[in-house]
Amino acid sequence: MSFSLYKKFQACEAEAMAELRGEWTPKRDLTPLLVGNYLHSYFEGPKAHQRFIDEHPEIISTRGASKGKLKKDFVVAEDMINALDGDPEFRRLYKGRKEMIVKGELNGVKWMGKLDCLRPDHGMILDLKTAVDLHKKFWLTDDGRWGNFIEARGYITQMAIYQELTNQRFGIRPNVVIVGVTKQSPPDKAAIPIDQYAMNYALDDVINTQERIQALRDGTEEPTRCEQCDYCRSTKHLEVVSLDSLID
Ligand SMILES: [Zn+2]
Numbered sequence: 001m002s003f004s005l006y007k008k009f010q011a012c013e014a015e016a017m018a019e020l021r022g023e024w025t026p027k028r029d030l031t032p033l034l035v036g037n038y039l040h041s042y043f044e045g046p047k048a049h050q051r052f053i054d055e056h057p058e059i060i061s062t063r064g065a066s067k068g069k070l071k072k073d074f075v076v077a078e079d080m081i082n083a084l085d086g087d088p089e090f091r092r093l094y095k096g097r098k099e100m101i102v103k104g105e106l107n108g109v110k111w112m113g114k115l116d117c118l119r120p121d122h123g124m125i126l127d128l129k130t131a132v133d134l135h136k137k138f139w140l141t142d143d144g145r146w147g148n149f150i151e152a153r154g155y156i157t158q159m160a161i162y163q164e165l166t167n168q169r170f171g172i173r174p175n176v177v178i179v180g181v182t183k184q185s186p187p188d189k190a191a192i193p194i195d196q197y198a199m200n201y202a203l204d205d206v207i208n209t210q211e212r213i214q215a216l217r218d219g220t221e222e223p224t225r226c227e228q229c230d231y232c233r234s235t236k237h238l239e240v241v242s243l244d245s246l247i248d
Contacts, residue, residue, distance in 0.1 A: 001111050001210065003158045009213045010154065013223035015231035017216060024231050031073050034059060036130055038077045039181075040116060043084070043128065044098040076183050080130060083187040090179065093191065096120050104168035106161070107207050109214060113162040124175045125162060129155060131182050134190055141248040150178060150192065157206060160199035 008016040018024035034056060041052035053059070059074045061067055070078065084090045096119040103112045117126040131149045138152035139145075150156060159176045167173045175193065182188040215221040225232045 001109055001213070003113060003154075003161060006157075006206070006210070006213070007154055009216070010209070012226035012229045012232060013216055014225040015229050017223045018231055020217070026230060032130075035073050035077045038074055039080055039130065040099065040128060042081050043094060043117070048099070076185075079185060080181045080183065080187045083189055084128075084179070084181055087189070090189070090191075093177070094126055094179070096124075096126075102162065102165040102169050104165040106164065106203075106210065109210050111161060111165060113158075113165050115162055115166065118166065118174065122166070122170045122172045122174055124177060125159070125166060127155075127159060127162075127176070127178050129153075129178050129180050131180050133182055133184060134180050134188050139248070149180070150194075156194060156198050157202040159194050160202040161206060163199060164203055 005016070008019065015024065015026070019026060037052060038049075038056075038059065041049040059071055061069055061071050069075075084094075094117050096117050097115070098117055100115045100118055101112060102115060103110070105111065115125055116128050118124075119126070129150070134149070136149060137146040138149065140147040140151060155178060159178070163173060163176055176199065178192045178194060180188075180190050180192055212221065216223050225236075227233075227236065
């Protein structure tokens with residue numbers, strides 16, 4: 001299992017299963033992913049960054065006055081890179097093995113992850129995350145409260161899994177720090193330590209939830225439709241719903 005697949009099942013079981021069965025291809029804007037990869041490859045090293053640029057000619061504009069230059073989203077990525085790279089505190093912190101694959105098992109289920117940066121003493125995992133605004137609020141439906149981008153995007157869960165996989169590989173449970181950098185001009189940035197209790201709780205939750213995902217994949221349980229995603233909207237028939245059920 002990977003975190004991205006896990007997240008798909010969390011979002012909508014019916015859509016995730018339809019995609020796994022090859023019955024549904026989600027429409028996705030790949031630009032945010034490419035922007036993230038552009039940033040990550042820079043901090044992996046000059047060779048990795050050049051390889052990314054060579055493999056993605058679509059990041060260069062082919063029209064108008066900006067012909068031959070980076071497209072707008074990647075100019076923003078450059079700003080984010082400069083905001084971090086020009087910061088001595090970041091450069092001091094972000095040292096170690098980059099983009100390392102870690103594999104292991106959670107309660108018998110095979111998992112893998114990729115660590116952005118593992119410090120040489122294995123005492124800390126650093127993970128780069130881009131955000132629109134570090135202080136933006138998101139409604140957390142399950143918790144019935146507002147949360148930040150780290151909570152809203154499930155990053156505590158992702159980091160809990162990665163920490164556990166690192167522990168299985170090296171026998172040490174590193175601290176986790178998320179380095180958030182924003183697409184604002186100029187970019188905002190912060191190093192955000194993730195609380196161990198929150199990660200322990202999140203890991204327990206993964207271990208419980210993955211059983212359901214395995215059962216869905218084995219076909220012993222039926223997926224639930226969220227009735228709100230692209231897949232559910234495109235496959236639904238008119239139904240009577242109560243007024244109170246319209247908002248979370
Ligand atoms: Zn759905």
